[in-house]
Amino acid sequence: MSAIPALVAPEQRATRDAHHDRLFAGLLKACALLVLAALLGAAFATLWGGREAFHTFGWHFLVNPAWDPGNQDYGALVPVIGTLATSFIALLMAVPVSFGIALYLSEVAPRWLRTPVAAAIELLAGVPSIIYGMWGLFIFAPFFAEHIKPWLTNYLGNKPDDGHPSWVAAHVPFVGKLFASDYPFGASILTAGIVLAVMIIPFISSVMREVFQTVPTRLKESAYALGSSTWEVAWDIVLPYTRSAVIGGIFLGLGRALGETMAVTFVLGNAMELSASLLDPGASIASTIANQFSEAVGLQKSALMALAFLLFVVTFFVLLIARLMLRRLASREGR
Amino acid sequence: MDTLYLRRRLANALALILSSAATLLGLAFLAWILWATLRQGIAALDLKLFTRITADGEQGGLANAMVGSLIINLIGIAIATPIGVLAGTWLAEYARRTRLGETIRFLNDILLSAPSIVMGLFVYTIIVLPSTALTHGNTSFSGFAGGVALALIALPVIVRTTDEMLRLVPSTLREAALSLGVPQWKLTSQILLRAARSGIVTGVLLALARISGETAPLLFTAFGNNFMTLDPLDKMSSLPQVIYQYANDPGEAMHAMAWAGAFVVTLFVLLLSLASRLLFARKVSHD
Numbered sequence: 001m002s003a004i005p006a007l008v009a010p011e012q013r014a015t016r017d018a019h020h021d022r023l024f025a026g027l028l029k030a031c032a033l034l035v036l037a038a039l040l041g042a043a044f045a046t047l048w049g050g051r052e053a054f055h056t057f058g059w060h061f062l063v064n065p066a067w068d069p070g071n072q073d074y075g076a077l078v079p080v081i082g083t084l085a086t087s088f089i090a091l092l093m094a095v096p097v098s099f100g101i102a103l104y105l106s107e108v109a110p111r112w113l114r115t116p117v118a119a120a121i122e123l124l125a126g127v128p129s130i131i132y133g134m135w136g137l138f139i140f141a142p143f144f145a146e147h148i149k150p151w152l153t154n155y156l157g158n159k160p161d162d163g164h165p166s167w168v169a170a171h172v173p174f175v176g177k178l179f180a181s182d183y184p185f186g187a188s189i190l191t192a193g194i195v196l197a198v199m200i201i202p203f204i205s206s207v208m209r210e211v212f213q214t215v216p217t218r219l220k221e222s223a224y225a226l227g228s229s230t231w232e233v234a235w236d237i238v239l240p241y242t243r244s245a246v247i248g249g250i251f252l253g254l255g256r257a258l259g260e261t262m263a264v265t266f267v268l269g270n271a272m273e274l275s276a277s278l279l280d281p282g283a284s285i286a287s288t289i290a291n292q293f294s295e296a297v298g299l300q301k302s303a304l305m306a307l308a309f310l311l312f313v314v315t316f317f318v319l320l321i322a323r324l325m326l327r328r329l330a331s332r333e334g335r
Numbered sequence: 336m337d338t339l340y341l342r343r344r345l346a347n348a349l350a351l352i353l354s355s356a357a358t359l360l361g362l363a364f365l366a367w368i369l370w371a372t373l374r375q376g377i378a379a380l381d382l383k384l385f386t387r388i389t390a391d392g393e394q395g396g397l398a399n400a401m402v403g404s405l406i407i408n409l410i411g412i413a414i415a416t417p418i419g420v421l422a423g424t425w426l427a428e429y430a431r432r433t434r435l436g437e438t439i440r441f442l443n444d445i446l447l448s449a450p451s452i453v454m455g456l457f458v459y460t461i462i463v464l465p466s467t468a469l470t471h472g473n474t475s476f477s478g479f480a481g482g483v484a485l486a487l488i489a490l491p492v493i494v495r496t497t498d499e500m501l502r503l504v505p506s507t508l509r510e511a512a513l514s515l516g517v518p519q520w521k522l523t524s525q526i527l528l529r530a531a532r533s534g535i536v537t538g539v540l541l542a543l544a545r546i547s548g549e550t551a552p553l554l555f556t557a558f559g560n561n562f563m564t565l566d567p568l569d570k571m572s573s574l575p576q577v578i579y580q581y582a583n584d585p586g587e588a589m590h591a592m593a594w595a596g597a598f599v600v601t602l603f604v605l606l607l608s609l610a611s612r613l614l615f616a617r618k619v620s621h622d
Contacts, residue, residue, distance in 0.1 A: 017518035017520075018518075021519050021520050023520075024519070024524075025429055025519075025520075028421050028422065028425035028428075028429060029425055031417075031418045031419075031422040032425040032430070032494075033439070034418055035446060035490065035494060038446060038487055039442055039445065039449070042454060045457045045460035046456055046460075097357045097361065099354075099357075100353055100354040100355075100358065101357050101361050103350075103354040104355055104357065108355065117362070120362060121358075121362070124364070124365045124368075126604060127368065127548075127605075128548020128549070128601065129548065129550070130548060130578055130597070130600070131600070131601055133579075133582070134372075134582055134597050135371050138371075138375075138582070138590065139367070139371050201364075229343055229346070230347055231351065232343070232347070234350070235350075255448050258450070259449065259450025259452065260450075261550070262550045262575075262579065266583075286450060293554070293555055294554065294558075305456060308452070308453050308456045311450055312449070315448075315450055316449070319444075319448055319449070323445060327441075
């Protein structure tokens with residue numbers, strides 16, 4: 001008689017536990033789906049906000065160089081080119097330097113120096129981007145205007161102070177135009193590219209260092225045993241082994257550079273005009289939004305939202321490639 | 336033979352010199368940036384920064400911005416932590432090898448570096464616009480909206496660290512608990528999360544460090560307010576937003592205050608990342 005309640009209780013408990021398990025799993029899954037919702041939501045919100053601009057301008061929006069609130073004529077060409085140019089300059093400078101840093105930290109430096117130097121470089125990655133922006137605005141841009149820009153316009157540009165195009169400008173096509181400028185201040189596409197480069201170097205170099213460390217020691221030591229130099233091991237063993245992840249790291253840096261707002265807004269000059277010169281002020285998508293969104297109404301606001309949608313889509317695909325490339329190495333590692 | 340050897344030696348020496356130079360260059364920029372912030376920031380430090388508000392202009396301080404930053408960051412972390420920990424737990428414990436789990440983990444990594452200004456516009460669309468319409472303009476931009484925008488940026492950081500930390504918990508712990516008949520929800524919430532606690536706290540600290548310097552998403556959500564407010568439904572200023580505003584101002588006194596604010600933010604962020612490093616002496620990646 002007394003055995004029956006004792007048998008029932010555990011069964012009830014098992015059902016209750018199963019019920020709680022389902023509830024708990026459902027709650028966790030809902031939270032995880034929020035991540036998905038955030039990404040999709042951001043894409044749809046900007047697309048929806050930009051519908052008026054997309055509807056009004058159509059595909060012409062992408063190639064229209066105008067940004068004219070007076071005539072309600074908006075195009076994405078200037079900020080898109082500004083974004084691409086600054087990010088490209090940043091990559092051009094950041095990739096070799098990051099490779100050097102990663103090589104130094106994984107192969108060259110004495111062992112006791114590796115951890116502190118790596119920590120210092122990562123410290124640079126933690127500095128908020130607005131600090132880069134302030135440093136760029138108050139310290140680097142004046143320095144650039146005073147020391148670097150005159151040199152560039154004199155030796156590479158086609159409009160130096162003495163009126164004669166430089167030797168380089170006279171002999172190499174396009175270069176003269178890239179480095180010609182009448183603009184007296186330090187804010188320019190090149191300045192923004194340099195500040196961005198400083199900002200993404202720690203990201204790229206720490207990814208590269210991490211993947212360099214996954215190269216099996218056996219592989220490297222076999223090469224050393226055959227008489228390879230450190231450089232040959234790095235270039236012919238380490239780099240081919242980690243190629244996809246290195247490209248992934250570079251794309252990760254590119255993703256950062258494309259979407260960065262604060263580090264570039266201060267040093268870009270915010271001119272909505274197309275210019276061939278890297279020393280002229282320009283605009284990027286993020287800086288245009290940051291500068292204009294608060295005061296924008298109607299079609300202008302919609303155009304800014306449309307810009308944000310473009311930026312989001314482009315960075316999404318860049319980061320997608322980055323993660324896929326990074327994952328390739330991880331899957332070969334069996335992780 | 337000899338020239339080949341010489342050439343290889345030379346190439347090697349050149350590469351080593353260049354790579355050392357690259358490292359020196361990186362460290363030099365780090366030193367330059369930190370030194371500038373330190374020098375200009377300390378020169379501008381003043382007690383009135385902490386007691387006066389931004390409405391007083393050149394004679395004012397940053398008190399309301401600091402309080403606002405604190406409130407907005409707390410809202411952000413308070414929203415992102417539970418969601419992030421639960422989502423990370425799902426990825427690590429319930430969906431380790433499922434297709435949906437892999438997809439979400441992958442997208443979370445993308446969200447990690449998504450442009451923060453787009454997140455600001457997203458929150459503007461889903462919170463600022465509806466609240467303006469619903470309250471007939473009484474509540475438009477708000478500290479709460481700013482907090483949600485920061486939560487979106489903190490979320491992927493917390494999800495990822497929770498996921499990674501739970502994977503480090505040995506499966507013997509799971510098997511031991513399950514063999515004793517512990518239901519899975521109890522196992523997860525009382526054993527696994529406890530075992531991974533220090534790692535998860537590290538993730539939360541890292542997320543806090545990440546969001547406390549964010550400026551772009553706050554411009555169109557919290558907007559800024561020259562007066563002190565504790566009401567999260569009111570417009571609210573924050574340190575990065577005031578730095579942005581003052582740095583764009585032509586006045587020298589404003590620039591000094593912007594540097595002081597930058598110094599405070601940098602110090603806070605660096606101390607936080609130091610604390611998280613000490614708390615969990617494992618290399619945590621920033622990517």
